Amino acid sequence: xxxxxxxxxxxxxxxxxxxxxxxxxxxxxxxxxxxxxxxxxxxxxxxxxxxxxxxxxxxxxxxxxxxxxxxxxxxxxxxxxxxxxxxxxxxxxxxxxxxxxxxxxxxxxxxxxxxxxxxxxxxxxxxxxxxxxxxxxxxxxxxxxxxxxxxxxxxxxxxxxxxxxxxxxxxxxxxxxxxxxxxxxxxxxxxxxxxxxxxxxxxxxxxxxxxxxxxxxxxxxxxxxxxxxxxxxxxxxxxxxxxxxxxxxxxxxxxxxxxxxxxxxxxxxxxxxxxxxxxxxxxxxxxxxxxxxxxxxxxxxxxxxxxxxxxxxxxxxxxxxxxxxxxxxxxxxxxxxxxxxxxxxxxxxxxxxxxxxxxxxxxxxxxxxxxxxxxxxxxxxxxxxxxxxxxxxxxxxxxxxxxxxxxxxxxxxxxxxxxxxxxxxxxxxxxxxxxxxxxxxxxxxxxxxxxxxxxxxxxxxxxxxxxxxxxxxxxxxxxxxxxxxxxxxxxxxxxxxxxxxxxxxxxxxxxxxxxxxxxxxxxxxxxxxxxxxxxxxxxxxxxxxxxxxxxxxxxxxxxxxxxxxxxxxxxxxxxxxxxxxxxxxxxxxxxxxxxxxxxxxxxxxxxxxxxxxxxxxxxxxxxxxxxxxxxxxxxxxxxxxxxxxxxxxxxxxxxxxxxxxxxxxxxxxxxxxxxxxxxxxxxxxxxxxxxxxxxxxxxxxxxxxxxxxxxxxxxxxxxxxxxxxxxxxxxxxxxxxxxxxxxxxxxxxxxxxxxxxxxxxxxxxxxxxxxxxxxxxxxxxxxxxxxxxxxxxxxxxxxxxxxxxxxxxxxxxxxxxxxxxxxxxxxxxxxxxxxxxxxxxxxx
DNA sequence: TCGATA
DNA sequence: AACGGCTTATCGA
Numbered sequence: 001x002x003x004x005x006x007x008x009x010x011x012x013x014x015x016x017x018x019x020x021x022x023x024x025x026x027x028x029x030x031x032x033x034x035x036x037x038x039x040x041x042x043x044x045x046x047x048x049x050x051x052x053x054x055x056x057x058x059x060x061x062x063x064x065x066x067x068x069x070x071x072x073x074x075x076x077x078x079x080x081x082x083x084x085x086x087x088x089x090x091x092x093x094x095x096x097x098x099x100x101x102x103x104x105x106x107x108x109x110x111x112x113x114x115x116x117x118x119x120x121x122x123x124x125x126x127x128x129x130x131x132x133x134x135x136x137x138x139x140x141x142x143x144x145x146x147x148x149x150x151x152x153x154x155x156x157x158x159x160x161x162x163x164x165x166x167x168x169x170x171x172x173x174x175x176x177x178x179x180x181x182x183x184x185x186x187x188x189x190x191x192x193x194x195x196x197x198x199x200x201x202x203x204x205x206x207x208x209x210x211x212x213x214x215x216x217x218x219x220x221x222x223x224x225x226x227x228x229x230x231x232x233x234x235x236x237x238x239x240x241x242x243x244x245x246x247x248x249x250x251x252x253x254x255x256x257x258x259x260x261x262x263x264x265x266x267x268x269x270x271x272x273x274x275x276x277x278x279x280x281x282x283x284x285x286x287x288x289x290x291x292x293x294x295x296x297x298x299x300x301x302x303x304x305x306x307x308x309x310x311x312x313x314x315x316x317x318x319x320x321x322x323x324x325x326x327x328x329x330x331x332x333x334x335x336x337x338x339x340x341x342x343x344x345x346x347x348x349x350x351x352x353x354x355x356x357x358x359x360x361x362x363x364x365x366x367x368x369x370x371x372x373x374x375x376x377x378x379x380x381x382x383x384x385x386x387x388x389x390x391x392x393x394x395x396x397x398x399x400x401x402x403x404x405x406x407x408x409x410x411x412x413x414x415x416x417x418x419x420x421x422x423x424x425x426x427x428x429x430x431x432x433x434x435x436x437x438x439x440x441x442x443x444x445x446x447x448x449x450x451x452x453x454x455x456x457x458x459x460x461x462x463x464x465x466x467x468x469x470x471x472x473x474x475x476x477x478x479x480x481x482x483x484x485x486x487x488x489x490x491x492x493x494x495x496x497x498x499x500x501x502x503x504x505x506x507x508x509x510x511x512x513x514x515x516x517x518x519x520x521x522x523x524x525x526x527x528x529x530x531x532x533x534x535x536x537x538x539x540x541x542x543x544x545x546x547x548x549x550x551x552x553x554x555x556x557x558x559x560x561x562x563x564x565x566x567x568x569x570x571x572x573x574x575x576x577x578x579x580x581x582x583x584x585x586x587x588x589x590x591x592x593x594x595x596x597x598x599x600x601x602x603x604x605x606x607x608x609x610x611x612x613x614x615x616x617x618x619x620x621x622x623x624x625x626x627x628x629x630x631x632x633x634x635x636x637x638x639x640x641x642x643x644x645x646x647x648x649x650x651x652x653x654x655x656x657x658x659x660x661x662x663x664x665x666x667x668x669x670x671x672x673x674x675x676x677x678x679x680x681x682x683x684x685x686x687x688x689x690x691x692x693x694x695x696x697x698x699x700x701x702x703x704x705x706x707x708x709x710x711x712x713x714x715x716x717x718x719x720x721x722x723x724x725x726x727x728x729x730x731x732x733x734x735x736x737x738x739x740x741x742x743x744x745x746x747x748x749x750x751x752x753x754x755x756x757x758x759x760x761x762x763x764x765x766x767x768x769x770x771x772x773x774x775x776x777x778x779x780x781x782x783x784x785x786x787x788x789x790x791x792x793x794x795x796x797x798x799x800x801x802x803x804x805x806x807x808x809x810x811x812x813x814x815x816x817x818x819x820x821x822x823x824x825x826x827x828x829x830x831x832x833x834x835x836x837x838x839x840x841x842x843x844x
Numbered sequence: 845t846c847g848a849t850a
Numbered sequence: 851a852a853c854g855g856c857t858t859a860t861c862g863a
Contacts, residue, residue: 321852409852447855454854477853563852570852578853608855652856667857734850742849742861815858849861 002036003027003132008142009036010178011126012309013399014115021093023118026309028178028264030129035264035307041137042122046094048101048110049075049086049426057087057104066099068092075426078489078517079436086426109427111571116414119397120421126403127394129175141171149543150174155532162524168422172394173528173550177387180264182214184375187275188367191356194761194770199277205249206282207356208363209256210371214379218372219244219259220364221252231359241368250286253279257291263308269336269374270314272405276303302405311389311404313377321408325556326388332673333732333780340373344380348373384549391553395525408560409570415557416572419521430571433488441579442506451566452579455608456586458593460647460654464699465604467615468656471624472639473588475526475555476609477562480584481577482523483633487516488565488574503580504587510580518577522561529554530635585609588632595627596620605647605654612645640664644693648819655820661691668819676809678726679816682713686820710817717809720801727809728782728795736777749783749794750775756797785809 003009009027012035017024023040045068050057054070069090077084086108089100094114101110112120119126130139151159151170159166189197190204197204209221218241246252256279260266268275280294280303295304304310316322318334331342341347349366351358358366378385393403396411397418403411420427443453473479480486484503493511502509529551537547564570566578585608592611593603601624602614613621621638628636642656642664652667670683689705692698716722731746737754740747754775761770775781782795785808793803 407851412852445854450854452854457855560852563854566853567851582854650857672858731850740850744850744860746850819857846863847861848863850859 002038003134004031005134006131007031008129008131009139010129011124011139013126013401014118014124015304015399016094016113016115021095023115025124026307028180030178033181033264035309037307040118042118044118044121045069045090046097046114046117047088047090048097049088049108050104050106051084051108052087052104054087057089060103062100062103065092066096066103075424077426077428079428079432081489081494081514084426106429108429112417112427115399116417119399120418123422125172125394125397126399127177127390128171129178143171149546151532158531159524159527162520162527165520165524169395169524169528172391175394177383177390181262182265182267182375182378182386183259183263184212184267184371184378185260185271185275186210186268186367186370186374187279188355188363189278191354193354193764194772196772197274197278199274199281202278202281202285204356206252206279208367209252209279210364210367211259212368212371212375213263214375216240218242218368220368221246221255222360222364223249223252225360229359231361233361234365237361237365238368238372241364243364249282250288253283253286253288254291257283257293260305261293261307265311266305266308267311267313267374267378269370269377270312271310272302272312272315276310304401309401311378311401313374313385313404316385316389316404317377319407321556321560322388325559326552334778336370336373340377344373344376346373382545384545387546387549388553391550392556395554395557408556409564409567411557412561412564413571415521416518419517423517425517428488428572430573433572433574437488437492437574437576439575441575442503442508443579443583451568452575452582453586454582456589456606457608457651458589458603458606458611460605460612460649460651461602462647462649464644464646464696465612465614465642466644466696468604468642468645469613469616469621470610470639470642471592471613471621471636472610473628474530474635474637475558476585476588476634477581478522478526478558479634480581480588481562482519482526484580484584485510485512485516485519486577486580487518487520488572488577490514490516490519491574491576491580503583505583506580508576508580508583518561518565518572522558525554526558529558588628588634591632592624592628592636595624599623604645607652610639612647646690646820650819653819655687655690657691657693663687663691668816670816670820674729674731675816676727676729676812678713678716678722679812681726682709682813683816685709686817710813713813714810717806717813720804720806724784724795724798724801727784727804729785730780730782733775733777733779733781737773737775745783745785745792746781748790749792750779750781752790752794752797753781756794 008030010030011025012028013026015024015026017039020039023044025038025040027036027038029036054072057070067089071088072085073088074083075086089104091097091100097110101107124139129142131142133140156166187206188208190207191197205223207223207225211219218238220241220243222243222245224245224247244255246255276294277296280292280296283289283292293306295306314334317339323329323331327343331339337348349369351366355363355366389400389403392411393400396403396415398411398414417427441452445451445453490511491508495511495513498511498513499509501512533547533551533554537544537551562578562581565574567573589606589609589611593606596603596611596613599620601616601620603611604614605612625636628634641659643659645654645656647654655663655665655668657663665687670680686706686709689702693702733746733750737747737750754773757774758770762768783792784795784798785791785805786793786803787805788803791805
């Protein structure tokens with residue numbers, strides 16, 4: 001046993017250990033600064049439940065070695081609000097559980113992965129610190145160092161209704177994240193013309209492997225290739241990079257494995273699908289497979305290490321919840337270059353030829369940059385992403401490497417399962433919930449094809465409005481779930497006395513006798529965020545940054561926790577809960593509007609959880625906020641004040657100017673990524689002109705300036721002085737090219753590109769067709785509107801500027817500015833015929 | 845012109 | 851592989 005008495009370990013991950021048919025645990029050894037791998041010391045056994053009696057189960061014919069033991073135990077069944085005797089079927093190894101399920105028929109908790117089950121039963125929290133007690137052979141929670149933060153006394157008092165949860169989760173928020181040896185790795189392979197190296201067919205040798213670690217070491221391993229020139233050392237390559245040359249690929253790989261084994265955390269960009277499977281397969285081909293620390297799971301498409309923890313950043317940054325809530329949609333595409341540019345301000349090295357033709361120095365430069373930016377994407381801003389991973393893993397009770405690879409619904413599911421197990425509740429099967437609560441919505445969706453009705457959006461009052469206050473409900477849906485006690489067992493409960501506790505606008509009612517489990521968990525996390533973290537993150541203290549990370553990670557979880565109840569793929573799917581959440585939301589915003597109008601405040605607009613009030617007094621705002629907390633039970637806050645806001649007649653389309661003249665644009669096309677650059681620029685110019693307006697009078701001058709600008713754009717279009725890059729429209733190809741049924745403009749452009757590539761390839765390779773396509777799903781396609789038969793031309797194939805379809809572009813200008821001018825009372829047709837005033841334009 | 849698709 | 855609501859452009863019948 002490698003564990004030492006009394007020493008501290010961070011639990012990083014649990015896995016299924018195929019040798020012992022039990023749990024394997026990856027621990028970070030704080031004293032020796034390395035990862036150790038042990039197998040289960042708790043003697044945990046795999047099992048599932050049946051509601052049949054033990055006698056009935058024993059009478060079933062199980063093949064030999066399928067069942068180890070049958071016993072009974074008491075659990076609570078939340079759906080039926082009763083204690084039940086369950087028959088537990090214990091199996092020799094986890095792989096017998098599905099066999100038992102097939103024979104028994106209806107079983108419970110049989111579809112939970114074993115390594116997760118182990119966490120829920122043993123109640124060991126991934127990401128947390130423990131010390132080893134050899135007498136009990138147990139891990140004991142370690143109350144050691146912390147970030148130096150803890151819940152303030154006042155907040156603990158406010159969270160007193162959640163006593164059990166506060167004790168259980170307190171360390172998740174406050175415990176430090178260890179300082180571990182971390183390395184990023186990237187490989188480059190040889191190739192031939194027009195071929196992409198693929199992990200499924202690793203036929204090319206590996207020519208370069210680069211590492212960057214968190215102690216500022218950079219290493220490049222290069223294969224000596226006689227036919228490749230050395231080139232010259234690039235100027236801005238890292239001066240301390242250590243270069244090691246190898247005569248053979250085998251020697252290169254041996255050294256690579258040696259390095260990888262030294263680190264506790266190995267990070268990569270797409271290492272699960274390319275770098276590590278490729279490395280592993282090449283090692284096998286060279287008969288040194290036994291030296292490889294890589295464990296490739298082809299079915300799960302994952303690569304893990306025997307000791308170290310692999311964090312694949314491609315998977316993490318791809319995650320929708322991370323992209324939108326944690327990083328605010330900063331990057332639009334999920335490739336290393338785009339993400340690194342958005343997050344770090346530095347991208348990949350751009351190449352002028354194929355990788356296999358690069359001189360050695362250029363190859364090292366390219367590969368080492370990839371390793372370095374990969375490392376930085378895990379550690380930037382004081383380790384923000386790594387801290388995010390640790391804290392989310394702790395709260396959702398999910399191994400850190402699993403957290404990085406899976407989507408938010410898995411995190412929420414894991415958190416809910418853990419709490420069921422901890423409280424002694426049976427985890428219901430999806431059918432149990434559906435049978436008990438029904439599958440029919442009480443509301444009718446507005447949009448065809450949706451299952452239930454969502455939020456209320458008020459018709460805006462178009463025009464320019466000065467001094468507007470925007471109030472919004474903080475975390476509306478999580479607040480509603482908590483305040484109104486929504487959970488799969490409390491909605492449509494069986495108590496007669498609860499029947500009159502109705503959900504507005506529906507035929508549902510909610511239990512008032514028992515606290516719902518989902519309401520309790522979501523309410524707790526929401527309150528930790530609202531009561532503690534949000535106020536702290538606004539204070540100007542040393543720990544501000546940490547509070548911000550923590551606050552953002554909790555936002556990710558609670559925002560998703562409403563959504564999963566409305567997703568029929570979620571195992572605790574409960575449509576009445578989702579349906580009720582939005583119904584309470586509609587009720588809240590509609591009643592708040594009514595309240596404002598009763599106070600004689602003009603309501604200009606409202607969307608889901610916000611209302612725009614025209615020139616309210618401080619007293620009026622205070623009264624609405626107090627009323628909301630008291631009568632609705634939901635917290636309302638003053639979110640922002642606009643010096644003025646311009647509303648169009650369309651919903652979700654407006655812009656506002658803050659007192660400091662900064663501009664807040666919502667929904668307007670000028671901001672969207674598919675809008676050509678020249679229009680995005682023009683749009684920014686217009687906003688700049690409008691942002692300096694202070695009064696109705698100043699608007700007249702601003703309108704004139706805007707008119708001049710638009711006329712100038714018309715002229716420039718007609719003279720074709722914009723570059724093709726300025727005019728390019730960018731649309732993402734969301735499916736593989738072959739799957740499109742419609743020949744939409746971006747599909748046509750993608751087809752043009754593919755055709756031209758095939759022709760070029762054939763010309764070079766005596767008529768042979770290329771084996772791979774250059775067009776992939778998810779790619780952004782850029783095209784120009786032209787007078788060709790397709791009406792569009794891919795940007796890369798655009799040669800003749802006279803082909804530009806000027807009319808198409810002027811009508812785009814019209815429609816984009818119409819959104820603005822509709823509200824500003826400027827006539828677009830008038831613009832087209834007016835005179836150009838260049839002097840005034842350049843002067844602005 | 846209108847529903848479907850993006 | 852969390853939800854629904856809203857806007858715009860274009861296709862194809």
